[in-house]
Each structure stands twice: as structure tokens, then as C-alpha cells.
Amino acid sequence: MTTSSTVARLRAFAGTSVALALLVAVTAALAAACPRAVDRYDDAGLRRAVEQAQPDRTTVRLQTPLSGPESIEAAEAALRPAPLAAARAEVLAAVRAPLVPDRAQSAYGVRTTVNLKVSAPWLPRPAGLPAQLMLAAQQDLAAHARLTAGRLPSTHGEPVTAATARVEAAVTTDTARALHARVGSVVHVPGWARGPLAVRITGIVAPRDPEGAYWSTLPLLRAPALSRLPGSAPTDVFWTGGLLLAPDAGPALLGTPGHSQRYWHVAPDTAALHGHDLDGLESAVAALESGPGAQALRTAVDERLETETSLDEVLASHAQLRSGIQPLLLLAAVGTGSLAVIVLAMAGGVAADRRRAELALLRARGAALPGLAARLLAETAAVAVPSGALGLAAALLVLPGARTAPAVAAALAVTLLACAALPLRAAVAHRAVRLHDARADLATARPSRRRTVAELTVLVIATGAVVALRRQGSGSTGLVAAAPVLTGVVAALLLVRLHPLPLRALSGATARTRGLVLPLAVAHAARAPGFAVLPLLALLTALTTAAFGGSVLAGVTAARDQAALLAVGADARVETTTGTLPPSLPDRARRLPGVRGATEASVTYEARPQQSTQPVPLAGIDPDAYARLAHRTALGPFDAPDLKHRGDGPLPALASPSVAEEYGTGPYAVQLPDGTSITVRITLVRDRTPAVTGDAFLLVDRAALPRPAARTTTLLLTGDGIDAHALRATAKDSGAAVRLRAEERGRHADSPLQSGAERVYGAAVAASAGYALLALLLTVLRTAPERRALLARLRTMGMTRAQGRRLLILTALPQAFLATAGGVLTGWAAIHLLSPGVDLTTIALASPSALEGAVLRTDPLSLAVPALTVLLLAVGVPAAQAWWTSRRGSVRELRLGDD
Incomplete structure (x- = not known):
């Protein structure tokens, strides 16, 4: 097939081509946006969890004691900046991806592990007990602090040893304020096998990033704290704080009883954390804590190296939160994705029906089925591929900072389905050469045995999925995620089976009436081609998905309201x-x-x-x-x-x-x-x-x-x-303390992963409603030529405009009412069937203990609004078509005897 003929065909069906392009572009954009949005929420949730946990928990702390058999000279050499820096390079090299260290915030140096009692007349004593100070020679102090008074500590080029009697130190502004320290103040630290070590304060510094890991992994270096000994009275408190020595003054700590220790802190780079790397992050932390990384560092640095961190607990907590939310997201994705597939298949079916006569003529003239399918594939691909690429590009631009591969795969799947829908539908419909299709009236059609077996199979699968969801929860298997969709499928099949029964009864009842419009409408509805499963399936799936998503949002809102009410007791609480x-x-x-x-x-x-x-x-x-x-x-x-x-x-x-x-x-x-x-x-x-x-x-x-x-x-x-x-x-x-219910409710949306899941469900509800309207529009467009021809013929026989409008409305009403009522009942039944297996506690509440559980709640708006919109549109479009058709010149010329 040549390019010129393809262009000619597209021009001939310009309206259909534009509609297909819009459908593919929007669907591809939604499909590509879904995994990227989930990635962004997951990344933000993980970063929030690490940031909220504070650096003293999330930093990997490696340290080696200096109480071994080495000589004092060897110990002094190990505490100097060059060996410490070389060991730091080994530590950072041992960190395995995807864990990325923040080199700027990863501190290292020497410190005392036992706080030393110091006495100075200017140090405060709240209960008469002396203050206790930690001494640390932390590297890169100048890069992380800003001088507010004095100067930074220095050794003035003189080598510091364990026998050094005087060193310089700096304190932070918080420490200086609480401990009454000034530039020039001196404290005497107890010595070990020597006299006291005099520490003179030469500068007061303000941390550039006080919440960063450099300052917060060892909080005493940033700000002092009131402490008390275990078992002592609550009033027996004393101050603890930190003194920052010059970076090359570490050997002086060997002359104190403070149990000197070398340390290297590995702070994770929160900007490099990604939720999809969670398993790898847990493995990397374990390797550095007690696995191959730790063994390699003991060989390269010191065999007594110890590692401790709570980062693994933080990651495990986020993994638990994500494991509770992911099944709910999968439910939304499967529902909306299935609906998109159905609508794309419907679009292909509408295009195939519009060209049925043309394709039947080509087959009658000897066109081969593979060649015909390839021709249709080329025509559809010329529209769908650029549209899919445009939708993908829009998703990538609107949602940056997430993985590209899942988005490309989703958009590609949408594009391939859009390309294949028309050729496959045409190939199935025209696999045999026929000049006329046998009429399959809705009221008299009898389902085949093959169809009955297929429907029973779907029923068994759907029943198994619903039972599994109720018993095992939403995260058990992949099939369980399709339970809401399968509920809609079973309802659609059941309604298709039941739909001819009232039509047969109406046909008999209206045959005895004297009017013209009602019997004609019922007869036309009964003689229509067999009620297609696909349009009804699309409508029921859309309404069920919208109702399910709305019930999830309603359940989340109700759970947060109830948890906030239990915590406050009213709308506001003032208490002392x-x-x-x-x-x-x-x-x-x-x-x-x-x-x-x-x-x-x-x-x-x-x-x-x-x-x-x-x-x-x-x-x-x-x-x-x-x-x-x-x-x-x-x-x-x-x-x-x-x-x-x-x-x-x-x-x-x-x-x-x-x-x-x-x-x-x-x-x-x-x-x-x-x-x-x-x-x-x-x-x-x-x-x-x-x-x-x-x-x-x-x-x-x-x-x-x-x-x-x-x-x-x-x-x-x-x-x-x-x-x-x-x-x-x-x-x-x-x-008194003041607490408000509204503020307490807001605290339960603690993680971006929770709020992101809510937005995903909101988007799923909106997309489902939109696809429901689109499915209905496709159904109406599919039968629009037949209705137009019928109305034109009846007008030539004398039917008035008002009668024509009533006829089309009554003809469309049975199927519209069936889809609307079936959608509402199916959505309601799906919520009640699936609610025992869907726990919304994880997505709704920051602390699950705040409430016994959060369950699905029927949301009347999400049930009624889409269904009523479908009903109004299903009736309104034929009425509008009748009004428009009655005013066309061709109809006016063909009608006979109308005043």
C-alpha cells in the first residue's frame, strides 16, 4: 500500500482520524503518567521518611576504639588527619550503589566516647553537679561553620601528642549561650597518667546547616542538653556539651580518660534516594553494616571496626508503608487500564463497522485477508504512532524526575493496541467472504455454546478473585487486583443475557396499544443487532471503577475524620x-x-x-x-x-x-x-x-x-x-494546649506516598468517568447512521418532528437505563463484596493505632453522578440528533404531507 493512498484514506476519514489521534494521545499520556507519578510519590515518601528520622538515625556510623596493644606513637599517628582521610576514602569507596553518600555531610574525626567531668567557675550547675563535655576533633569545621566571634582553633603548626598540655577549641552559639562560654574561657579536662588538659575557647561558630548530618549525627557538638544519671532523681540534672578541637589536635585526646575513638559517618544523599531502589538500598546498608562491605573495611582500615545505624529500620518502615499502599494503587491501575483497553477496542470496532461495506466489497473482489489487515494497520499506525509519541512526550514533560522505561512501555502498549484494534476487528468480521450478514435480532438471538462456556469461565475466575480478595486482602495475587473489573465483566454478561427478556415482554404489551411511537420504538430496539457486550462492559467497568475509587477516597476521608475526632474529642480542645x-x-x-x-x-x-x-x-x-x-x-x-x-x-x-x-x-x-x-x-x-x-x-x-x-x-x-x-x-x-480536629486530620496525610495515592485515585475516578462518557459516545456514533436513515425514511412517511424525537429517545432508553441501573448496582455490589478484603488504614492514617481500621465506604456521589450523566447523555444525544436531522434540507424534501 502506497503512502499516497494512505494519506487519501486519512483525508476521507478526517474526523475519525482526529478523534482517534486525540484518544490515543490522551490514553498514552495517562498510561505513561501513571508509573511516573507513582515513582515521584514513592521517591518523595522515601526522602521524607529519611529526613524525618533525623541524621543520628539515618547516618551509618563507623568507629574504631583506640585501646588496643599499639604503642602510643602508633596511636598518635592513627589520629592525625592524613590517616583519617585515607581511611575515609576507603569507607566511601565501600558504599555500594544505590546507596549514595553525601560527601559534604559525611563527617569524620576523633572524639571521646565518655563525657568528661569539668569544673570551671563560669559553667552552670543546675543541681550542683559538674558539667560533662565531649571532646571532638572533627575535620572540615571551617567549611560547615560561620564564625560569630573569635577565630577557629589551631595548633599553630606544632605537633600535638598525648602529652600536650594545652589545646584550643570552638563551641557553637547554642553551646556558648547555655554554658556561658566566651572567647578566652578555659576549661580543664581531667588527664590520664598526666595533668589536666587545658582547653581554651578561641571561637564561637554558627553551623551553616544545623539540621544536616555533619552537625546532627553527634547532636552534642551542635547544642548542649540537660542529662541525669540513671536512677537519680528527676531534679538531679547536669549539662552535657561538646568542644570542637582543631582538626589536627586529635592525639591530645589520648591523654584523657575519655576512651578516644576514630569515627567516619556516612550520610545518605537524600536527593539520590529512589523508591524503586528500596530493596537495593536495604541490601547496601546491610552490606555496609555487617556484610561484605564491613569485612572489607575491617581488612583495609582496622579489624576492630564497628558499624551501627538505624537506616535499615527507617527503610523497613517505609517498605511497610509502601507494601500497604501498592496493592491499592494496583487496583486503581488495573481498573482504569482495563477500561482504556476496552475503549480502544471499541474505537476500532466503530471504525470497522463504519467501513463494513467497503471492506466486504474488497473481500468480494479478491482482496486477501492479510493484505487487508496490513493496509488497515498502516492507516491506523499513521495516526496512532505520532499521537502515542505526543502523549508520551507530554507525560515526560509534565512529570519529570522519574523512570522513563515504564512510561515508554505503557505508552507503547497503548499505541500498539490502538494500531491493532481496527485490523483485528476487521479480520475477524471479514474472515469469510459474505455479501450480506445474517440478522441477529436482540429479542430472538440465542447465545452459542462457545459463548456460554466463555461466560461461565469468566464467572468462575471472577468468583475466585473476589473470594481471594475477601480472604487474603488486596495484596495477595495479581488476579485479585482485577476483582473490581471482573465484577463489572460478570455484571455486563449477566445484563446482556437478561436484556432480551423485558424487550420481549414490552413487545407483546405494546402491540396492543393504539399509539405509533411506543410500539415502533420497542420493535426497533428489539430488532436491533445483538446488544454488544463491549459497550456495556465499558460502561459498567467505568462506573464500577469510578464507584470503587470514590469509595476509597470516601473511606480515607471518613477514617481521618474519625481518627482526628478520637484524638481531640470535639472540633477543638483546650486543655491544661x-x-x-x-x-x-x-x-x-x-x-x-x-x-x-x-x-x-x-x-x-x-x-x-x-x-x-x-x-x-x-x-x-x-x-x-x-x-x-x-x-x-x-x-x-x-x-x-x-x-x-x-x-x-x-x-x-x-x-x-x-x-x-x-x-x-x-x-x-x-x-x-x-x-x-x-x-x-x-x-x-x-x-x-x-x-x-x-x-x-x-x-x-x-x-x-x-x-x-x-x-x-x-x-x-x-x-x-x-x-x-x-x-x-x-x-x-x-x-493550655490547643488542638483542632482539622489540624489533627491533616497530620494523618504524613507521607507523600499517602497523599500521592489519594491523587492517583482521584485521577482514576476522573478518568473512569471520562472513559464512561467516551464509551457511550462511541456507542452512539456507531448507530448514528442507522438512526439518521431510519428517521429520514419515517419523515418521508409523515412522521412529525416531535414524534421522531420521541422515537429516538424511547429507542435509546432501554439500553441507557440498563447501563445506568446496572452500573449503579454493580458499583454498589462491588464495594460491599470487596470491602472486607480492602484495608485503607495504611493510606488513610499516619499511625494505624489511631483507629481500629479504615474500610471502604459507599460514596453516593461517585455512584450517582457518573451514572446519571451517562443516562442523560444516552438520551440527549439521540434527541439532539433527531432535532438536527429534522432540519436538514434533504429530509425536508423527502417528507410527504407534513404541515
């Missing part, structure tokens, strides 16, 4: 644990914008039931106001009279199941922190309550509590759009 709230605070809070109600509570966490050493949180509440709050939040609702104290006998109490089980229903005494006691009888048991978080609590009438125990400590606010800034400003002078 060290005293009481100001008496005027509740009234001022009630007047804030967005606040609809405020409930006061007196919460103490030190109440002790009789014969118990464990405290139980006790809340004193106003039964009426608190009952309204409990009903509004659905956290342990109860009737207010059940908790009101009647003036005699024990106080009625509401307790959690654990408290009621452990202490019984009473009555028994509860000792309050101020020494007084009350007697309670548990009359109500609830799992949750707004005033106290957790699963252990007691609630009593606040009016019956002693005055000190009845003071307000907690204020629970309800309302929409509470101004967080105004609330914090109102509670500023009270010293």
Missing part, C-alpha cells in the same frame, strides 16, 4: 494538665467565630480506685451539656439523667469496658489527687468518650465533686470553621 483554666476562658471561647458550643470538663489523670496502684483518668462533667456533646460526636452517647447525682448514695459513673471489668461496677471509693475521695457506682459502659482519649476512663457528675476537683481543666468546642489563630490567642495566657 498542670492547673486549671481561667474562669473567663469558656465564655470568651464561646464568642469566637465558628464556635457553636463549648463543654467544660474537670479531668484528672491521678484518680486511684480503692486497692489499686494504677491511676485512672477521671472526668467531672455537666451531664446535660456533655450528653449533647456525646450525641453530636457519636462518642459514647448516653442520656443525661443516667449520670445526674440525686444527692445521696454513690455517684453514678460512666466507665470504659476495661475499667468496669477490672474494678467492677461498685460501689467503691476513688481517691482524688487532693486527698479527698468519692464513692462511685458504674451504671453506664461506653467504649469512647470525648473528654478522655484512650480506653480507660471514669465520668461522674461534676456538681458532686469537691470544689478543688471540679475546676475546669478541659474545654471541648464544637463548630464549623473554628479560627485556630483566634482560639490560640484567646488561650495564650492560660498556658
Whole structure:
């Protein structure tokens, strides 16, 4: 086939070619964008996890002690900069890809592992205990710090040994501020087998990147901290800090009892971390920690080399998060991908049907089937290949910084399918030379045995996938990911089987009516070619995928709302644990914008039931106001009279199941922190309550509590759009903590991988709705010529314009209603069938312990909106076609006798 003939064919079908080009370009762009978006979210999630873990956990720390049998001269030589730098080169060379070290932040040097007690009149002593300091000669100090006072420490060219009596050091601004250090201050460090080592502070420096691994792997070098000895009183604290010696002053540490140690820190380059390399990263860390890399370094550097890091735990935590999210992403990808395949196949089928007469004539004139298929392939490829390339380029430009190979493979698959759809459909339809096709009326057609066997096979596979998903969860097998799609397939096959039954009944019922339009519409619908499975399958798959994706998003939102409510107890919470709230605070809070109600509570966490050493949180509440709050939040609702104290006998109490089980229903005494006691009888048991978080609590009438125990400590606010800034400003002078439900909800989207998965599902819902409309449009276009010809013939016989519109609407209504109702029912059934096997906790919550679980929830909007849109479009397009056709000149000339 020549290029000129291909161009001529494309010009002849310019509209179809443009539509195919747009379809392929958009589908290829979506297919290429999906893996790149997942890669970007995965990379961002991994980097966020490493950054949040702090460098003291993510840095690989290698160190060697200097307490071996070597001579003092050999030990001094090992602590000088040149040997340390040579060993650092060996360490960095042992790091195996894909773990990439950040050379600028990977510090090395010499330090004391035991903090040394120092005494100086200017050092603070909070509890009378002397400060303890760590000495370190860390290399490259000048490149990572900015001088704010004095100068950097130096040895002035003199070799430092274990016997050196005086060295210089620098401290950070935080250390200088906390320890009252100044330029010129001197501390005397205890010596070992010699006199004290005098350390003179010559400079105060500000870290250029205080959060970087250079400063934060050993936090004491950056900022001091208050510490206490194990087993000592909480008030027996002392300061610990760090002194930064000159880089070549390391040998001086041998003259102290601080157990000198050489160290090399390997900080990972977060910009080089990629989620798809997670297995390789875990292997590289293991090799450097206890594998071949560590063995090679013990041979090259020191046989006593030790390695420690928590980076492997950080990677394992991210791997667990990803393993919980990936199956959900696979569900979305399989659903939308299957829908794209169906729509592309439908596009090929529409093109083949439009050219049925032409292809049948070519076959009748002797055209070979392979040659005919090759000709159609060339015509389609001329449109699909550039369009696929354009869609791929758009995805690469819009989503940079991700792997290219998966995107290219996805776009290539879309392009190949678009190219092959028309030739394969034509080859199947015209494998035998026929002048006329046998009519297969919908109402009378009988499925073949081969079709019945195929449908039963699909039913068995779908049933197995649904059962596996319910029992094993969404991450068990690849087949399970296709469970929503297979549900739509089974529903489509079932509806195709059932569709002729009401048509046959309608045909008999309308045959006895006197009108013209309704019997004609039913007869035309019943005599249409067999209702194709592919269009219905596309619509049901699209509506099911949209409903499933919407239910995932609804489940995530509901889980976060519930977790935030459990954590806060209301829409906002103002609480103090060290005293009481100001008496005027509740009234001022009630007047804030967005606040609809405020409930006061007196919460103490030190109440002790009789014969118990464990405290139980006790809340004193106003039964009426608190009952309204409990009903509004659905956290342990109860009737207010059940908790009101009647003036005699024990106080009625509401307790959690654990408290009621452990202490019984009473009555028994509860000792309050101020020494007084009350007697309670548990009359109500609830799992949750707004005033106290957790699963252990007691609630009593606040009016019956002693005055000190009845003071307000907690204020629970309800309302929409509470101004967080105004609330914090109102509670500023009270010293109370302010928590808002909206802020707590936002904390659960902790990882970019979680928020990225939500965006993927949002895109899947939108794409499914778009493909549903496109599938319907393709179906309508497929039968548009037949409807136009029918309407033209009927108009020539005297049918009015209004009757023509009603006829086309009624003809399209059975299939449109079937697809809409079937889509809604299939989506609803799929959600309820699959919800036991789909756990949304990982994607919804930052901490799974915040809620027992997050499950699929039916989203009415995602069920109803796409379905109603399909119904309106299915009815509206034929109506618009009837209106347009009735105004064409050819129809006006052909009609007879119409006024």
C-alpha cells in the first residue's frame, strides 16, 4: 500500500482520524503518567521518611576504639588527619550503589566516647553537679561553620601528642549561650597518667546547616542538653556539651580518660534516594553494616571496626508503608487500564463497522485477508504512532524526575493496541467472504455454546478473585487486583443475557396499544443487532471503577475524620494538665467565630480506685451539656439523667469496658489527687468518650465533686470553621494546649506516598468517568447512521418532528437505563463484596493505632453522578440528533404531507 493512498484514506476519514489521534494521545499520556507519578510519590515518601528520622538515625556510623596493644606513637599517628582521610576514602569507596553518600555531610574525626567531668567557675550547675563535655576533633569545621566571634582553633603548626598540655577549641552559639562560654574561657579536662588538659575557647561558630548530618549525627557538638544519671532523681540534672578541637589536635585526646575513638559517618544523599531502589538500598546498608562491605573495611582500615545505624529500620518502615499502599494503587491501575483497553477496542470496532461495506466489497473482489489487515494497520499506525509519541512526550514533560522505561512501555502498549484494534476487528468480521450478514435480532438471538462456556469461565475466575480478595486482602495475587473489573465483566454478561427478556415482554404489551411511537420504538430496539457486550462492559467497568475509587477516597476521608475526632474529642480542645483554666476562658471561647458550643470538663489523670496502684483518668462533667456533646460526636452517647447525682448514695459513673471489668461496677471509693475521695457506682459502659482519649476512663457528675476537683481543666468546642489563630490567642495566657480536629486530620496525610495515592485515585475516578462518557459516545456514533436513515425514511412517511424525537429517545432508553441501573448496582455490589478484603488504614492514617481500621465506604456521589450523566447523555444525544436531522434540507424534501 502506497503512502499516497494512505494519506487519501486519512483525508476521507478526517474526523475519525482526529478523534482517534486525540484518544490515543490522551490514553498514552495517562498510561505513561501513571508509573511516573507513582515513582515521584514513592521517591518523595522515601526522602521524607529519611529526613524525618533525623541524621543520628539515618547516618551509618563507623568507629574504631583506640585501646588496643599499639604503642602510643602508633596511636598518635592513627589520629592525625592524613590517616583519617585515607581511611575515609576507603569507607566511601565501600558504599555500594544505590546507596549514595553525601560527601559534604559525611563527617569524620576523633572524639571521646565518655563525657568528661569539668569544673570551671563560669559553667552552670543546675543541681550542683559538674558539667560533662565531649571532646571532638572533627575535620572540615571551617567549611560547615560561620564564625560569630573569635577565630577557629589551631595548633599553630606544632605537633600535638598525648602529652600536650594545652589545646584550643570552638563551641557553637547554642553551646556558648547555655554554658556561658566566651572567647578566652578555659576549661580543664581531667588527664590520664598526666595533668589536666587545658582547653581554651578561641571561637564561637554558627553551623551553616544545623539540621544536616555533619552537625546532627553527634547532636552534642551542635547544642548542649540537660542529662541525669540513671536512677537519680528527676531534679538531679547536669549539662552535657561538646568542644570542637582543631582538626589536627586529635592525639591530645589520648591523654584523657575519655576512651578516644576514630569515627567516619556516612550520610545518605537524600536527593539520590529512589523508591524503586528500596530493596537495593536495604541490601547496601546491610552490606555496609555487617556484610561484605564491613569485612572489607575491617581488612583495609582496622579489624576492630564497628558499624551501627538505624537506616535499615527507617527503610523497613517505609517498605511497610509502601507494601500497604501498592496493592491499592494496583487496583486503581488495573481498573482504569482495563477500561482504556476496552475503549480502544471499541474505537476500532466503530471504525470497522463504519467501513463494513467497503471492506466486504474488497473481500468480494479478491482482496486477501492479510493484505487487508496490513493496509488497515498502516492507516491506523499513521495516526496512532505520532499521537502515542505526543502523549508520551507530554507525560515526560509534565512529570519529570522519574523512570522513563515504564512510561515508554505503557505508552507503547497503548499505541500498539490502538494500531491493532481496527485490523483485528476487521479480520475477524471479514474472515469469510459474505455479501450480506445474517440478522441477529436482540429479542430472538440465542447465545452459542462457545459463548456460554466463555461466560461461565469468566464467572468462575471472577468468583475466585473476589473470594481471594475477601480472604487474603488486596495484596495477595495479581488476579485479585482485577476483582473490581471482573465484577463489572460478570455484571455486563449477566445484563446482556437478561436484556432480551423485558424487550420481549414490552413487545407483546405494546402491540396492543393504539399509539405509533411506543410500539415502533420497542420493535426497533428489539430488532436491533445483538446488544454488544463491549459497550456495556465499558460502561459498567467505568462506573464500577469510578464507584470503587470514590469509595476509597470516601473511606480515607471518613477514617481521618474519625481518627482526628478520637484524638481531640470535639472540633477543638483546650486543655491544661498542670492547673486549671481561667474562669473567663469558656465564655470568651464561646464568642469566637465558628464556635457553636463549648463543654467544660474537670479531668484528672491521678484518680486511684480503692486497692489499686494504677491511676485512672477521671472526668467531672455537666451531664446535660456533655450528653449533647456525646450525641453530636457519636462518642459514647448516653442520656443525661443516667449520670445526674440525686444527692445521696454513690455517684453514678460512666466507665470504659476495661475499667468496669477490672474494678467492677461498685460501689467503691476513688481517691482524688487532693486527698479527698468519692464513692462511685458504674451504671453506664461506653467504649469512647470525648473528654478522655484512650480506653480507660471514669465520668461522674461534676456538681458532686469537691470544689478543688471540679475546676475546669478541659474545654471541648464544637463548630464549623473554628479560627485556630483566634482560639490560640484567646488561650495564650492560660498556658493550655490547643488542638483542632482539622489540624489533627491533616497530620494523618504524613507521607507523600499517602497523599500521592489519594491523587492517583482521584485521577482514576476522573478518568473512569471520562472513559464512561467516551464509551457511550462511541456507542452512539456507531448507530448514528442507522438512526439518521431510519428517521429520514419515517419523515418521508409523515412522521412529525416531535414524534421522531420521541422515537429516538424511547429507542435509546432501554439500553441507557440498563447501563445506568446496572452500573449503579454493580458499583454498589462491588464495594460491599470487596470491602472486607480492602484495608485503607495504611493510606488513610499516619499511625494505624489511631483507629481500629479504615474500610471502604459507599460514596453516593461517585455512584450517582457518573451514572446519571451517562443516562442523560444516552438520551440527549439521540434527541439532539433527531432535532438536527429534522432540519436538514434533504429530509425536508423527502417528507410527504407534513404541515
